[in-house]
Each structure stands twice: as structure tokens, then as C-alpha cells.
Amino acid sequence: MRRRTIVLLWVLGLTLGCAAIARAPFSTDMSAFLPRSPEPAQQILVDQLREGVVSRLILLAIEGAPPDRLAALSKAVASGLRADPAFGIVNNGDDAAFGRDRDLLLRYRYLLSPGVTPERFTAVGLAKALEADVKLLSSDLGMLVKGSIPADPTGEMLRLIGAFSTQNHPVVRDGVWFTGDGRRVLLMVQTMAAGFDIDAQEQALHRIDAIFAAARAPEATGARLIETGPPVFAVTIRAQMKADVQRLSTMATLLVAAVLLFAYRSVRMLALAFLPVLSGVIAGIASVGLAFGFVHGITLGFGVTLIGEAVDYAIYLFTQTAPGAAPGATLPRIWPILRLGMLTSVCGFSAMLLSSFTGFAQLGLFTIVGLIVALAVTRWVLPVLLPQTVATAGSTMFAAPVLALIRPGAALRFVVLGLAVAAAFSLVFHRGPYWDDALSSMSPLPPAEQALDNQLRREIGAPDVRYLLVVRATDREQALAASERAAAHLDPLVASGLIAGFEAPGTWLPSMATQRARQAALPDAATLTSRMAEAVENTPFRPDIFSPFLAEVETARKQPLLQREDLNGTSLALRLDSLLLRGGGHWLAMLPLHGVSDGPALAKAVASFNDEKLVFLDLKAESDRLLGSYLHEALTLSIAGSLAIVVLLTLSLRSPRRTFAVLLPLAAAVLCTAALLLAATGRLSIFNLFGLLLVAAVGSNYCLFFERHAHDASDPAGRRMVASLVLADLCTVIGFGILSFSIVPVLHGIGLTVAVGACLSLVFGAILSGRRAQRPADRLDFASEGL
Amino acid sequence: MMKRQSLRTLRGLILTTALLAAPHAYADPPGLMTWGLPQLMAGMREVRTATARFSERKFDRLLKQPLLSSGTLIYVAPDQLQKETLAPVPSRMTVKGDRLTVVQPDGKTRDLSLSDYPALGALIESARATLAGDGATLTRYYSPTLTGDARAWSLLLEPRDDRLRAILTSIRIQGAGNAIRGIETQEHDGDRTEMTILPEPR
Incomplete structure (x- = not known):
């Protein structure tokens, strides 16, 4: 009756787990593995990267055809994209895009230009402006400006265009953007869908491909389309991660199954061994889905390790059962050590669970729940389903190589200790930095794609912004007003050369107050006519040419103020949206500073503004600091996790000597693994660090068994025990080792570290903790120790 | 064949x-x-650097009287051209490759790319490509008509591109041997610039 209840409960649990998994959305958003920033201003920046304008920008390049063909293709693709509702702004450098911008600037020039002041429109101010016009006209740029003088003698449009083109932009040939070498045309496309909507982004990319194919079709040239930008990366990463997870878990399952089939020569035993794993994986994913609301692709990938680890419990049970004996009898004997082993692993993974990075926390929760459930299934469900006797004859042969290591005794111990000391020395005297501090190393994007993106970004003139002023406000008006105050502070810095220039949202959408003030600065028609007549008198200009100016100022005095909606359909909207952000109930105005020669001096200058609403951000320093805190947290958590393991072992083993015997091989394995990784790759990543902690957590299982038992080739029980360790270790190494083939840096880093470390733990455990049977008192019995 | x-x-x-x-x-x-355009171009190519003084008269429909200015011109083969205006107000324009830098009378520097301003680019290329003896570039922008002989020639340049023709009607470059003596620019709106160039012994 009780057995049936257990099985029923188990099946019910699995069903509920599957239901929870079916409801949990799947995510591949890499920012889950980026730090959650404690400061709201920075957090909004991070969110913007995820959802904002930047996340919706696709850069396109077309190459592989003669320049005139490329230009024609660029125009055809751009018109195709403009006709498609999936895309907002499409820019390929042609006049069609700039024409709309220019029209808007022209129409609103008296509300947009900071040059509009009452003084500017007095007779003296106008005379000064005309004087400048004469100079300009006589200069070599005269040809460019003379057409606009009758309507805009005060040069407001020129001023706006100047601000508009402060950013570098690509070379224009045949009316479209080209790269400097003339081999590619460039286009910039903004999708309507948000950056995190990867399905929509994938659709958008398909549309782009189709539009390009159609544009190319008339002449089957060898022209190629290159796509880059956040949406492309998101789609690529998701596809790669899906393929990666499928490939790796299939490989791990097949390999582990092959090993078990070889060991047990029984499909039934194989199926039984996988039951705890399967239950653990389902419970793990379900709990992550319930706790976080989504399951990260990387978490699924990490599930591969659980295949290798959770199968251990069944292996210990099966292998340590003597041929012909009932496995039910083995359980009470090994249960305390299984439980302690599981608890040490949980200690290790708890460090990840406590991480402030969602991604790591998911991995931690997934593994902890998975291990607990796998062990529980091994303990309570498996005995119900197991046959009365098990035959695991083939498995004991796995013991031979490790028993061979135990036999030489002291000699090998000195070798291992020597290795550990050497590893410690190589770590201490390592030259250069220990930690890989490039954030890019955490991205699963291949370096080639990152480089391509950087290159296109440079060509298209998107400047790398390092220094930013950020202003926070409760609504758009206040944010714009604050940005205008900040701009007023910055103007002297431009004049003094501390910065070459800056952008501000108020440039493209002045606050209503500023617009009203500018409107008020414009004199009425009669006043302006008489002042203009006075101003023209002493200039070489004909007096009758300025009627367009008089008419347009009069229009501007009465025109409705420029609103955000008026910018729609122009690239000004894009500029504004990247500078004026809304998030978490407030607004942020950002002022990127260009051409900063002296960062510290700038920081000092900004501090002297004495405006507590202004936040000065040095993005490079900020990301360094974030990565620093990231590393610091990982180190703290790793140390705490290691200490927890030590405390747990000390309390459970109730003997410093025995604790030492378990910890010594672990420490040696961790040291040697760290030294090997550092020597092989030159730097350690944060993932290696977590991996090292897991080496201690996982490896302790083997050392516990070794420390507990005497081993002798002549003792069948000892042989079986060693064989079970080798099998379990092999499966763990397979699980983590396969992960090291992943394209995802997190999985690769942790996988490689644990695979190497688990291998070393077993070998070192055998050599350092393993004892030959000397005292008959060494019993394979823990029950009496009250564990 | x-x-x-x-x-x-x-x-x-x-x-x-x-x-x-x-x-x-x-x-x-x-x-x-x-002697013909190829020979003229070949002759111009021999000149590596040239310095000259210029005086310019600009007839503009916005103005009551023509604007007068004068200064120096420096050419360095193959693509560098500098026009320094000394009177009435000093200013300087330098072209190198695709970059145009203008130091305005108020001291402000403007830096732009010729490819962004096709009309300006074409205008500058008329003088620069002629000086460089770059017939290919010249004929890409203009249909040239050469009259006169090596001692006194006149090169009439008419824009090929419709958009450019809407701004610029023609440019007439006059020269003697491998030196330019004058450039007359006729704009579509009737405005006109006459530049007289006097070679300066170096």
C-alpha cells in the first residue's frame, strides 16, 4: 500500500512538473548573466539596451557587386523596407530620409534653434547677422548658403544642420552610404517590434532577406547581404543556443547511457538509472519556471550536467549491491554518505543560487532541486521499482585503474602533494592579471561577429560613447528642462575644449517653456519689417530680398509648439528616443559627451555644476566597476560556499582528522585545476571561479567514500565501492565535459573546470584518502555514526 | 580589338x-x-606644386554690388588645394582628398566631406582635377570643350549631372601652358564669379 502511494506521488509530481514546464516561457536573453545594477539610473541604461531604441537597430551592408550596382541595390532594399510596416526608420543615406528631417528642421527652426533670443531680432542683432552673412557669402561656402539667406538671414537652419551633422556619418556616393573603401553600401533599419520580442525580430530578419532577394533578383549578381545589430544577435544566439542544448544533451545522454549499458549490460538497469535523472531535470526546470517566471536557455543547457551528476546516486546504489543481493539492503548502508554528498553539492550550488545575477541563480536553483529530487527518487522510488536482485557484474572492472593508484601508497601521495604545492606556487607567482575582465568574453557571440558589428558601427558613424551625463525627472517636460540646464552648463566646457561636443534631447525637442520663450522673442511683423529695413541699410544686400524671412517669422510666432509626435517619421525621433528614455515611472535625459580628452578633469568640472540631479557616468569605469563587483561577489560566494562545505563536513564527520582527510585531496584538485586553467588560457573567468567551487562540491562525494572505506582488490565490497565511484565520476566528467564544447561561455567555462576538477578529485581522493584494508574495524556502516 | x-x-x-x-x-x-585635352592633361600632371595670387569678383543677385576678395592659392599634387583669402576678411579653405576644411573669418573651423556636398565637390574638382591633369575625374563630372592652343587655352566645363546643372551652368578655365590664369563660374540663377590668377614666382 505504502509503495503504491510513493509511486503515485512520484507520478503526480512529475505530471505537475511537466505542466509547470509547459507554461514557463523560454528565454535566451544574455542580460540575465549581466549584473543587475543597484542604481536606478544605470539600471534604466541596462534596460534600454534590452528594450530601447538601440536594441531595435539592424545594420545592413551589401557587398560583392560593382559600386553602381550596390547603390541601386541599396535604394531598392531601402524602398522595400520603407514600404513594410514591420520597420520604422530606414536610412541608407539618401535624400528621401534626410529630406523629411530637413523639412521638419526648417519648419520649426525658430522654436528649435538656441540662437533665437530677443537680442538677435533687434535692429543691431539683425545687422550683425547680415554682416556674418556677407562674410559667409564671400567665403567658399557661399554657394551652399546663399539660397537660404533670404528666408533665414539669422542662420538658424545652418546652426541646426550643424548640430545635426556633428556625428560622423558614412561617405555618400551616388546618393547612398558607402563604407570608406567603397566595397559595401550601408543601411540602418529600426524594427517596430521591441528588441526582446525575438519571434518578431526573427520575422523581421526574414522580411529583410526576402526584400533583398527580390531586389537582387533582376540581375543575378553575387551581391551579398550582411546583417548585424542587437536583433540579429538575439535571433542568432537563440538559434545557436537551442541547437547547442539539443546537441549537448543528446551527446551526454547517449554517452552516459553507453557507459551504463557497458557496466550493467541491462537495458532495464539503464532505464532505472535514468529515472532519478529525469525526475530531477523535470523538477529542476519546473521550479525555475515557477520561481523566476521564465527558464533561461542556459539553464536548460546546464541540465546536461545533471544527467552526469544525478545518475551517480543510482550508480552507487546499483554498483555497491553485491551480485544476487537485494538493492534494498544496500540503501541503508550508503544512504548517510549519499545524503552528505548531496548536501555538500547543495552547499556549492547555493553559492550560485545566492548570486545577484538571475542567470546564476537559475543554475543554482535548478541543480539544487534536481539533486534533491534525484536523490529522493533513488532513495524511495527506485527500491519499489527495482528487481529483487541486481546483476552488476561488469561494473567492477572499472575499479582496477583506481585501485592501482591506491596501492603504491606513500610514494604517489608525495607526488600529488608536490603537484599541489607547485600549482599553488604557479598561482601565487602568476604574472599579469588573473581575471578576464572583458564583458565581451561573457557573450556567446563569436568574436568574428562582434568584430563585424564594431566595424559596421564605426563605418555608419555611431560613436562609441564613454562619458554621459544623465538627468532623472518625473515627466518628459522636466527631463527636457533639466537637460537644457545641463546643456547650458556644458556649453562653456565645449568652448574651453574640455569636450569636443555633446548631444542633448533638448536639441531635438526643446521643453515647452523654452519653445514658448523663443516664440516670444520673435517680434511682430511690423516691428520686424522696420528693424530689418534699418539693419539692411549699411550692408551690401539688396533691401527687397528678405520678404520670405518676414513671412516665416510671422508664421513661427503663431505656429503650434513642436511635440514629440511631430518627430515621427524622421530620424530625429530615433535620436530623441535614444537620448530621452522612459522607465520605471520616471524619465531619463542622457547627454553623451564626445571628444573627451581628460576624463578626471571632466568629472571635476561636472561636480562643480553643483546639480545633484546630474549623474556623471563613465561607462567604461562603470562596466569595469560592475564586473569588479561581479567578480567580488563571485569570490565572496565561492569562499562562503567552500566554508559551508568545510563546516558541513566537520559537523558530519565529527573529527578534524577525517575532515582534513576529505578536504586535502579536494584542495589539491582545486589548486591543480585552477593552475591548469590559468596556464592554458592565461586568464580565469568568473565561470571558472564558480566551476572551482563546484569541483569542491562535487568532488567531495568521491573523497567521502574513499575516506570512509578501506579498499582492497581482494575485497569484493571494496572493489564494488571503488567501481561505483569510477562509474559515477566518469558520468559526471561526461556531463560537464560535454558542456565544455558549448558555444556559450558560461557553460563552456563551468563545464571545462568541473570536468578537469572532478577527474583530479577522484584520482587525488584515491591517492590521498584511499587506504588499504588494515583494520577489520573499517566497516561499511554509517548508520551507527548518526549521520 | x-x-x-x-x-x-x-x-x-x-x-x-x-x-x-x-x-x-x-x-x-x-x-x-x-595638342588637345590629353596633352593639356599630361602637361598639367608635370606640375607637382604651384603657388599663385588670385583676385575674385563675385556677382550675386542678393547684393547691390559685386564682392571683391583676394589672396593666395597653393596646389600640391595630386589632391591638395588651399585657397587663402587675405582681403577683405581673412579666411582659409583647404581641400585634401575628400575632406574640406574651412577656417571662417570668425576663426571657426568647419570640416566637411565633399561627397556630402555634390555641388561643392564638383566645383572644387573642376579646378583640382584640371590642376592634377586628371582627365578621367574631369570628364566624370563635366563634358569638357577645349579651345585655343597650348599657349592660350580655354576649357569650358559643363556639368553632366542634371542635379548639378540645376545649380551650375558652366565653368570656364583659362590658361597658358600648364598654368591656370582664370576661372569663371556661371551659376544657374545668374550669379557669377570671376577669378583672375597671377602666377607667383616661388
């Missing part, structure tokens, strides 16, 4: 047309055989 033949025929045709349009050249048949 055929292609080459027809090209040669075409060139002959162009020369004949130029000949018909240039009675002076017609009067001097040996000159025709030895």
Missing part, C-alpha cells in the same frame, strides 16, 4: 567636334595633331 577601334573612332569624332567649335585651332592644323 573591335572595341579599341571604335573607341579610337569616337575619340577622333570628339576631336573633330572640338575642332569645328574652335576656329583658332582649325587655323593651326599642326597644333591639332600635337
Whole structure:
């Protein structure tokens, strides 16, 4: 009756787990593995990267055809994209895009230009402006400006265009953007869908491909389309991660199954061994889905390790059962050590669970729940389903190589200790930095794609912004007003050369107050006519040419103020949206500073503004600091996790000597693994660090068994025990080792570290903790120790 | 082979047309055989650097009277050109490759890319490509008509591109040997610039 209840409960649990998994959305958003920033201003920046304008920008390049063909293709693709509702702004450098911008600037020039002041429109101010016009006209740029003088003698449009083109932009040939070498045309496309909507982004990319194919079709040239930008990366990463997870878990399952089939020569035993794993994986994913609301692709990938680890419990049970004996009898004997082993692993993974990075926390929760459930299934469900006797004859042969290591005794111990000391020395005297501090190393994007993106970004003139002023406000008006105050502070810095220039949202959408003030600065028609007549008198200009100016100022005095909606359909909207952000109930105005020669001096200058609403951000320093805190947290958590393991072992083993015997091989394995990784790759990543902690957590299982038992080739029980360790270790190494083939840096880093470390733990455990049977008192019995 | 033949025929045709349009050249048949646009271009290519003084008169419909200015011109082969205005207000324009830098009378510097301003680019190329003896660039922007002879020639440049023609009607460059003596720019709206160039011994 009780057995049936257990099985029923188990099946019910699995069903509920599957239901929870079916409801949990799947995510591949890499920012889950980026730090959650404690400061709201920075957090909004991070969110913007995820959802904002930047996340919706696709850069396109077309190459592989003669320049005139490329230009024609660029125009055809751009018109195709403009006709498609999936895309907002499409820019390929042609006049069609700039024409709309220019029209808007022209129409609103008296509300947009900071040059509009009452003084500017007095007779003296106008005379000064005309004087400048004469100079300009006589200069070599005269040809460019003379057409606009009758309507805009005060040069407001020129001023706006100047601000508009402060950013570098690509070379224009045949009316479209080209790269400097003339081999590619460039286009910039903004999708309507948000950056995190990867399905929509994938659709958008398909549309782009189709539009390009159609544009190319008339002449089957060898022209190629290159796509880059956040949406492309998101789609690529998701596809790669899906393929990666499928490939790796299939490989791990097949390999582990092959090993078990070889060991047990029984499909039934194989199926039984996988039951705890399967239950653990389902419970793990379900709990992550319930706790976080989504399951990260990387978490699924990490599930591969659980295949290798959770199968251990069944292996210990099966292998340590003597041929012909009932496995039910083995359980009470090994249960305390299984439980302690599981608890040490949980200690290790708890460090990840406590991480402030969602991604790591998911991995931690997934593994902890998975291990607990796998062990529980091994303990309570498996005995119900197991046959009365098990035959695991083939498995004991796995013991031979490790028993061979135990036999030489002291000699090998000195070798291992020597290795550990050497590893410690190589770590201490390592030259250069220990930690890989490039954030890019955490991205699963291949370096080639990152480089391509950087290159296109440079060509298209998107400047790398390092220094930013950020202003926070409760609504758009206040944010714009604050940005205008900040701009007023910055103007002297431009004049003094501390910065070459800056952008501000108020440039493209002045606050209503500023617009009203500018409107008020414009004199009425009669006043302006008489002042203009006075101003023209002493200039070489004909007096009758300025009627367009008089008419347009009069229009501007009465025109409705420029609103955000008026910018729609122009690239000004894009500029504004990247500078004026809304998030978490407030607004942020950002002022990127260009051409900063002296960062510290700038920081000092900004501090002297004495405006507590202004936040000065040095993005490079900020990301360094974030990565620093990231590393610091990982180190703290790793140390705490290691200490927890030590405390747990000390309390459970109730003997410093025995604790030492378990910890010594672990420490040696961790040291040697760290030294090997550092020597092989030159730097350690944060993932290696977590991996090292897991080496201690996982490896302790083997050392516990070794420390507990005497081993002798002549003792069948000892042989079986060693064989079970080798099998379990092999499966763990397979699980983590396969992960090291992943394209995802997190999985690769942790996988490689644990695979190497688990291998070393077993070998070192055998050599350092393993004892030959000397005292008959060494019993394979823990029950009496009250564990 | 055929292609080459027809090209040669075409060139002959162009020369004949130029000949018909240039009675002076017609009067001097040996000159025709030895001197033409390719020869002019080849002669210009020999000049590596040149310095000259200029005076300019700008007739603008916005202005009551023409604007006068003067200064120096410096050319360094193959693509560097500097125009320094000394009077009435000093300013400087430098072109190198695709970059145009203007130091305005108020001291402000403007830096722009010629490819962004096709009209300005074409205008500058008329002088620069002529100085560089770069016939290919010249004919990409303009249809050239050469009259006169090596001692006193006149090169009429008419824009090929419709958009450019809407701004610029023609440019007439006058020269002697491998030196430019004057540039007259006629704009579509009737405005006109006359530049007289006096070579300066270096």
C-alpha cells in the first residue's frame, strides 16, 4: 500500500512538473548573466539596451557587386523596407530620409534653434547677422548658403544642420552610404517590434532577406547581404543556443547511457538509472519556471550536467549491491554518505543560487532541486521499482585503474602533494592579471561577429560613447528642462575644449517653456519689417530680398509648439528616443559627451555644476566597476560556499582528522585545476571561479567514500565501492565535459573546470584518502555514526 | 580589338567636334595633331606644386554690388588645394582628398566631406582635377570643350549631372601652358564669379 502511494506521488509530481514546464516561457536573453545594477539610473541604461531604441537597430551592408550596382541595390532594399510596416526608420543615406528631417528642421527652426533670443531680432542683432552673412557669402561656402539667406538671414537652419551633422556619418556616393573603401553600401533599419520580442525580430530578419532577394533578383549578381545589430544577435544566439542544448544533451545522454549499458549490460538497469535523472531535470526546470517566471536557455543547457551528476546516486546504489543481493539492503548502508554528498553539492550550488545575477541563480536553483529530487527518487522510488536482485557484474572492472593508484601508497601521495604545492606556487607567482575582465568574453557571440558589428558601427558613424551625463525627472517636460540646464552648463566646457561636443534631447525637442520663450522673442511683423529695413541699410544686400524671412517669422510666432509626435517619421525621433528614455515611472535625459580628452578633469568640472540631479557616468569605469563587483561577489560566494562545505563536513564527520582527510585531496584538485586553467588560457573567468567551487562540491562525494572505506582488490565490497565511484565520476566528467564544447561561455567555462576538477578529485581522493584494508574495524556502516 | 577601334573612332569624332567649335585651332592644323585635352592633361600632371595670387569678383543677385576678395592659392599634387583669402576678411579653405576644411573669418573651423556636398565637390574638382591633369575625374563630372592652343587655352566645363546643372551652368578655365590664369563660374540663377590668377614666382 505504502509503495503504491510513493509511486503515485512520484507520478503526480512529475505530471505537475511537466505542466509547470509547459507554461514557463523560454528565454535566451544574455542580460540575465549581466549584473543587475543597484542604481536606478544605470539600471534604466541596462534596460534600454534590452528594450530601447538601440536594441531595435539592424545594420545592413551589401557587398560583392560593382559600386553602381550596390547603390541601386541599396535604394531598392531601402524602398522595400520603407514600404513594410514591420520597420520604422530606414536610412541608407539618401535624400528621401534626410529630406523629411530637413523639412521638419526648417519648419520649426525658430522654436528649435538656441540662437533665437530677443537680442538677435533687434535692429543691431539683425545687422550683425547680415554682416556674418556677407562674410559667409564671400567665403567658399557661399554657394551652399546663399539660397537660404533670404528666408533665414539669422542662420538658424545652418546652426541646426550643424548640430545635426556633428556625428560622423558614412561617405555618400551616388546618393547612398558607402563604407570608406567603397566595397559595401550601408543601411540602418529600426524594427517596430521591441528588441526582446525575438519571434518578431526573427520575422523581421526574414522580411529583410526576402526584400533583398527580390531586389537582387533582376540581375543575378553575387551581391551579398550582411546583417548585424542587437536583433540579429538575439535571433542568432537563440538559434545557436537551442541547437547547442539539443546537441549537448543528446551527446551526454547517449554517452552516459553507453557507459551504463557497458557496466550493467541491462537495458532495464539503464532505464532505472535514468529515472532519478529525469525526475530531477523535470523538477529542476519546473521550479525555475515557477520561481523566476521564465527558464533561461542556459539553464536548460546546464541540465546536461545533471544527467552526469544525478545518475551517480543510482550508480552507487546499483554498483555497491553485491551480485544476487537485494538493492534494498544496500540503501541503508550508503544512504548517510549519499545524503552528505548531496548536501555538500547543495552547499556549492547555493553559492550560485545566492548570486545577484538571475542567470546564476537559475543554475543554482535548478541543480539544487534536481539533486534533491534525484536523490529522493533513488532513495524511495527506485527500491519499489527495482528487481529483487541486481546483476552488476561488469561494473567492477572499472575499479582496477583506481585501485592501482591506491596501492603504491606513500610514494604517489608525495607526488600529488608536490603537484599541489607547485600549482599553488604557479598561482601565487602568476604574472599579469588573473581575471578576464572583458564583458565581451561573457557573450556567446563569436568574436568574428562582434568584430563585424564594431566595424559596421564605426563605418555608419555611431560613436562609441564613454562619458554621459544623465538627468532623472518625473515627466518628459522636466527631463527636457533639466537637460537644457545641463546643456547650458556644458556649453562653456565645449568652448574651453574640455569636450569636443555633446548631444542633448533638448536639441531635438526643446521643453515647452523654452519653445514658448523663443516664440516670444520673435517680434511682430511690423516691428520686424522696420528693424530689418534699418539693419539692411549699411550692408551690401539688396533691401527687397528678405520678404520670405518676414513671412516665416510671422508664421513661427503663431505656429503650434513642436511635440514629440511631430518627430515621427524622421530620424530625429530615433535620436530623441535614444537620448530621452522612459522607465520605471520616471524619465531619463542622457547627454553623451564626445571628444573627451581628460576624463578626471571632466568629472571635476561636472561636480562643480553643483546639480545633484546630474549623474556623471563613465561607462567604461562603470562596466569595469560592475564586473569588479561581479567578480567580488563571485569570490565572496565561492569562499562562503567552500566554508559551508568545510563546516558541513566537520559537523558530519565529527573529527578534524577525517575532515582534513576529505578536504586535502579536494584542495589539491582545486589548486591543480585552477593552475591548469590559468596556464592554458592565461586568464580565469568568473565561470571558472564558480566551476572551482563546484569541483569542491562535487568532488567531495568521491573523497567521502574513499575516506570512509578501506579498499582492497581482494575485497569484493571494496572493489564494488571503488567501481561505483569510477562509474559515477566518469558520468559526471561526461556531463560537464560535454558542456565544455558549448558555444556559450558560461557553460563552456563551468563545464571545462568541473570536468578537469572532478577527474583530479577522484584520482587525488584515491591517492590521498584511499587506504588499504588494515583494520577489520573499517566497516561499511554509517548508520551507527548518526549521520 | 573591335572595341579599341571604335573607341579610337569616337575619340577622333570628339576631336573633330572640338575642332569645328574652335576656329583658332582649325587655323593651326599642326597644333591639332600635337595638342588637345590629353596633352593639356599630361602637361598639367608635370606640375607637382604651384603657388599663385588670385583676385575674385563675385556677382550675386542678393547684393547691390559685386564682392571683391583676394589672396593666395597653393596646389600640391595630386589632391591638395588651399585657397587663402587675405582681403577683405581673412579666411582659409583647404581641400585634401575628400575632406574640406574651412577656417571662417570668425576663426571657426568647419570640416566637411565633399561627397556630402555634390555641388561643392564638383566645383572644387573642376579646378583640382584640371590642376592634377586628371582627365578621367574631369570628364566624370563635366563634358569638357577645349579651345585655343597650348599657349592660350580655354576649357569650358559643363556639368553632366542634371542635379548639378540645376545649380551650375558652366565653368570656364583659362590658361597658358600648364598654368591656370582664370576661372569663371556661371551659376544657374545668374550669379557669377570671376577669378583672375597671377602666377607667383616661388
